[in-house]
Amino acid sequence: MKMTITEKILAKSAGKTFVEPGQNIWLNVDVLMTHDVCGPPTFEIWKREFGEAAKIWDKNKLVIFPDHYIFTKNPQANRNVSILREFANEYGIENYYDVGTDRYKGVCHLALAEEGYDLPGTVLFGTDSHTCTSGAFGMFATGVGNTDAAFILGTGKIWEKVPESMKFIFEGELPPYIMAKDLILRILGDITTDGATYRAMEFDGEGVFSLSMTERMTLTNMAIEAGGMNGIINADAVTEAYVKERTNKEYEIFTSDTDAKYHSIKKYKTAELEPVVAKPHSPDNMGTVRSVAGTKLTKCYIGSCTGGKLSDFQAAAKILLGNQVKTSTFIVPASTEVQSALEEETISGISLKDIFEKAGCIIAESSCAACLGGPADTVGRAKDNEVVISTTNRNFPGRMGSRQSEVYLASPLTVAASAITGVITDPRDFL
Amino acid sequence: MEKILEGKAFVLSNNVDTDQIIPAEHLVYSLSDPEEKKMYGKYALSSVPMEKSGLPNGGIKYVEAEKFETEFPIIIGGANFGCGSSREHAPFALQIAGTKVIIAESYARIFFRNAVDGGFVIPYESVDKLNDKIKTGDEVQINLEKNVLKNVTTNEEFKLKPLGDILPILEAGNLFEYARQTDMIA
Numbered sequence: 001m002k003m004t005i006t007e008k009i010l011a012k013s014a015g016k017t018f019v020e021p022g023q024n025i026w027l028n029v030d031v032l033m034t035h036d037v038c039g040p041p042t043f044e045i046w047k048r049e050f051g052e053a054a055k056i057w058d059k060n061k062l063v064i065f066p067d068h069y070i071f072t073k074n075p076q077a078n079r080n081v082s083i084l085r086e087f088a089n090e091y092g093i094e095n096y097y098d099v100g101t102d103r104y105k106g107v108c109h110l111a112l113a114e115e116g117y118d119l120p121g122t123v124l125f126g127t128d129s130h131t132c133t134s135g136a137f138g139m140f141a142t143g144v145g146n147t148d149a150a151f152i153l154g155t156g157k158i159w160e161k162v163p164e165s166m167k168f169i170f171e172g173e174l175p176p177y178i179m180a181k182d183l184i185l186r187i188l189g190d191i192t193t194d195g196a197t198y199r200a201m202e203f204d205g206e207g208v209f210s211l212s213m214t215e216r217m218t219l220t221n222m223a224i225e226a227g228g229m230n231g232i233i234n235a236d237a238v239t240e241a242y243v244k245e246r247t248n249k250e251y252e253i254f255t256s257d258t259d260a261k262y263h264s265i266k267k268y269k270t271a272e273l274e275p276v277v278a279k280p281h282s283p284d285n286m287g288t289v290r291s292v293a294g295t296k297l298t299k300c301y302i303g304s305c306t307g308g309k310l311s312d313f314q315a316a317a318k319i320l321l322g323n324q325v326k327t328s329t330f331i332v333p334a335s336t337e338v339q340s341a342l343e344e345e346t347i348s349g350i351s352l353k354d355i356f357e358k359a360g361c362i363i364a365e366s367s368c369a370a371c372l373g374g375p376a377d378t379v380g381r382a383k384d385n386e387v388v389i390s391t392t393n394r395n396f397p398g399r400m401g402s403r404q405s406e407v408y409l410a411s412p413l414t415v416a417a418s419a420i421t422g423v424i425t426d427p428r429d430f431l
Numbered sequence: 432m433e434k435i436l437e438g439k440a441f442v443l444s445n446n447v448d449t450d451q452i453i454p455a456e457h458l459v460y461s462l463s464d465p466e467e468k469k470m471y472g473k474y475a476l477s478s479v480p481m482e483k484s485g486l487p488n489g490g491i492k493y494v495e496a497e498k499f500e501t502e503f504p505i506i507i508g509g510a511n512f513g514c515g516s517s518r519e520h521a522p523f524a525l526q527i528a529g530t531k532v533i534i535a536e537s538y539a540r541i542f543f544r545n546a547v548d549g550g551f552v553i554p555y556e557s558v559d560k561l562n563d564k565i566k567t568g569d570e571v572q573i574n575l576e577k578n579v580l581k582n583v584t585t586n587e588e589f590k591l592k593p594l595g596d597i598l599p600i601l602e603a604g605n606l607f608e609y610a611r612q613t614d615m616i617a
Contacts, residue, residue: 024596037458037518038517038519040461041462041463041519041520044462044463049607050616053617068458074459076459076461076467126517128517129515129516131517143541144517144541144545145518145544146519146545147519147549147605147606147607148544148606150607151548151606151607151610154616155615193446193511193514194446194510194511194539197511197537197539197540224515227514227539229540282446372516373455374455375456375459376456394450394515396448396451396515397451397478397479397480398451398454399450403478
């Protein structure tokens with residue numbers, strides 16, 4: 001029987017030869033990831049439910065990244081990081097990446113890839129909706145709540161309904177003014193925020209396979225914004241090169257059968273696409289950048305698991321090189337590895353860090369920061385009725401802080417171009 | 432599990448996301464400390480835009496200022512209720528605020544799982560769109576055996592979709608109780 005990549009991985013994880021959409025199955029989990037917001041309540045539920053005899057099913061499969069509320073004076077937020085630290089100490093969790101040490105990584109979804117936890121063919125659950133990011137590696141990855149995570153922590157198992165798959169094909173390599181962010185915002189505009197609820201979103205075509213791993217991660221990252229259970233891309237040589245550079249762990253590559261059954265197949269010609277934004281207050285409120293060009297901005301933000309990867313900053317720096325920003329612009333590298341790379345990577349012999357500093361940007365430390373607002377002292381948090389353009393993933397009311405603020409989501413190219421002019425600007429004006 | 436749930440309805444629009452249900456700045460509070468966890472009740476649905484808070488007219492807070500519990504135990508939503516983040520704090524905040532049941536046309540996957548597996552609130556699906564047929568403050572009654580919602584104020588009845596596969600988990604109390612009852616865990 002023919003299967004999609006998602007179905008093949010789920011079948012393997014459930015110990016079956018075949019699964020089909022709608023079937024409820026129990027999965028064996030390869031990695032469980034948690035962070036400072038959901039780790040503490042997850043551990044509490046695990047202790048409450050399993051009692052004195054509570055045992056972690058496999059210590060090597062639990063990965064903990066403090067990343068959400070790190071550089072804050074908020075006492076409860078700091079306490080939550082302390083709880084992670086104490087838990088890691090008490091149970092001897094080696095895959096703990098503590099704040100204030102050189103092991104600190106930053107945003108979990110990028111850190112999972114950088115540290116070699118993203119492996120083709122595996123099943124990863126995380127207490128974060130953007131766990132779907134890891135699907136860029138040809139694996140099944142999805143978000144769950146604390147109760148489900150606590151259940152996994154004690155048993156290594158969780159139930160899941162096999163999703164139907166939707167396929168999105170991008171024909172042709174991307175034009176230089178289009179990024180993965182434009183592709184996913186376009187899909188969201190077309191299918192809306194519940195267009196993929198309980199389904200797998202599979203990305204395919206030359207437009208996808210010509211992308212770097214980090215650009216591919218932008219696509220899978222926002223599958224959740226359409227309600228998707230997971231986003232996924234078949235692994236290829238680019239995937240294998242990235243993985244082998246970071247780990248010698250074994251993995252198995254699964255790919256979709258050419259005649260597998262899909263809920264729907266949607267095709268786009270990349271040459272016909274335009275840079276787009278998601279207007280306030282929903283990621284599916286899509287419009288071309290030109291349709292909102294000239295909108296006055298008070299803040300520009302480049303960061304997060306969606307838009308704070310090295311490829312995002314390379315794109316932004318290309319535009320910002322030799323220019324000055326007109327409005328306050330925040331550069332928040334998703335991971336400490338990206339933070340270091342800003343000093344090493346150059347354009348015309350100038351480091352990305354120098355390019356951003358000379359342009360007048362504010363460079364902050366790696367964490368989730370203002371993508372989700374965070375405590376009142378979070379760097380880049382939206383205040384009052386600010387108008388923000390951001391490379392992040394959500395622009396729900398109050399998402400980046402103030403409930404009165406307006407947030408436009410866009411690619412790093414579009415945000416950089418807008419930073420120079422102080423109004424929403426099509427990146428083609430600078431390329 | 433109670434078979435009849437009744438109380439005042441609170442009506443919301445489509446796509447009520449988890450940032451509206453419990454804004455991220457409040458996720459720092461403990462979910463077990465008796466004093467701290469009350470804060471989740473205080474801030475439940477606090478980021479819903481005021482014009483959409485308590486339809487059809489809006490302008491009604493789900494939990495009044497300085498209070499920790501709502502006077503509306505039944506939420507009537509639209510499509511895609513609970514979209515956005517995976518925070519289990521969202522259905523938890525509703526439970527702490529005193530929500531007993533949500534009736535919506537559809538739910539986002541993670542919110543739905545969290546509501547059921549944690550045993551926080553019952554996520555019922557309506558057959559028809561109801562958030563334009565019921566007004567905030569209407570007295571409604573939900574019959575879990577008959578899968579019917581009765582608007583006591585207007586004397587209208589609406590069908591609900593049977594809870595199906597998730598009913599045994601809700602009846603057990605949460606995923607862990609269900610797993611114990613079915614000998615999946617000790």
